[in-house]
Amino acid sequence: MALPRAARTQRRTRIQEEKEELILEAALEVFATNGFRGSTIDQIAEVAGMSKPNLLYYFRTKEAMHRALIERVLDSWLDPLREFDAEGNPVTEIRSYIRRKLEMARDFPRESRLFANEVLQGAPRIEDALMGPLKSLVDEKAKVIRAWAKAGKIAKCDPYHLIFAIWATTQHYADFDVQVRAVLGTDRAGEGRFEDAARFLELLFVNGLAVGGPATGGPAV
């Protein structure tokens, strides 16, 4: 019996919509801060304001909650990369991508941490997504970047590592938020830190990928 009781009703009810939404919201909160193994159904139940058996009426297992959550979040998480446009101006595209990723780190830090927790611990529950949809999308965009480099529109560089670098630097502000705040100190760690980060990262990537070495006129090695 693979389905939870709520999915075996004659038709999908309003209450089911609402409660499943409520549970996934709570699950995001808990899984993002504790990881899968570190989270308990009771914690999720408390955040959702429901009893544990009630949660299990809507999701048969803890794993099912996690799976549903990942599926829901993964798609929107990849949106910024999908918007990456081969026809656009390379510098503009890269700059926009950085800005969008940074906005997501600011506005959806829990989603970022959910993935970070999962990947960090070996991605046992999202391996398929990594090697499937994610890899395909990155491969596609890597081709675009490589073409830009070949055409001399940006510096010759490994497109995969460029994408990794953008992921790393932007998601850092969500995943390592505590550390960022600790280092910046209470005074400098206000919301302005995202604007400072955006300014720095634009400088770094735009200059860093400009064709030719900056002062020398040739690639710096």
Added chain:
Amino acid sequence: MALPRAARTQRRTRIQEEKEELILEAALEVFATNGFRGSTIDQIAEVAGMSKPNLLYYFRTKEAMHRALIERVLDSWLDPLREFDAEGNPVTEIRSYIRRKLEMARDFPRESRLFANEVLQGAPRIEDALMGPLKSLVDEKAKVIRAWAKAGKIAKCDPYHLIFAIWATTQHYADFDVQVRAVLGTDRAGEGRFEDAARFLELLFVNGLAVGGPATGGPAV
């Protein structure tokens, strides 16, 4: 009674040295892959090849193992940043720092993941270290970088976000290793990925921080 039985012997024995070492090595392995809450004393005991009560003879609690581990690892983890030399050539210093951090990500991924797990989950057990020694060291080095920028030796930029960017991009190869491998594919994900990463990151940071915009001759904004 705050001390484990092994610490209440008349003097520190050879066996104590060896076993504590063995336990911390096993604890690193387990904590790095499962996080604190996700790790069990039994897991650590099995990796260490000892019985659970025997572990608890040397460390009173799971938390004590974790604390001892963090203390031991934190210091060496900050070494690369300490080597950052105010007197040296800025470009050389930054390049060396990136190289060292990347080597650490390659050679000590477990240490990286240990911290990543901890910070990601709100750093409840290392808050003091973040706001104390870490912040002090970063503040000190930020001053150096700021002086370089003021002197026109590198582009004007926020030194804190520069350090964050170096951390993020280098540690990414340890913390998100599974994802990196998945995206690169089995063929391209050999040990060469660290050299590719080093090449890319040098290009990015050296060009990115070079004074003046690369083609324009003025700062790109």
Added chain:
DNA sequence: TGATAATTTAACCGGTTGGTAAACATTACA
């Protein structure tokens, strides 16, 4: 309104987990 479907809760279960007590085994040293 009443009957039926849908939802919620209380009580419970077996396995796991962090940790303890005490008996047992080993080592070091006089």
Added chain:
DNA sequence: TGTAATGTTTACCAACCGGTTAAATTATCA
């Protein structure tokens, strides 16, 4: 070699955890 100090193991416990059962409650709608 004997013995006291040190180290290890077996057996155990209470709390926690994922999940089930069945009964009670609430919503829906003819």
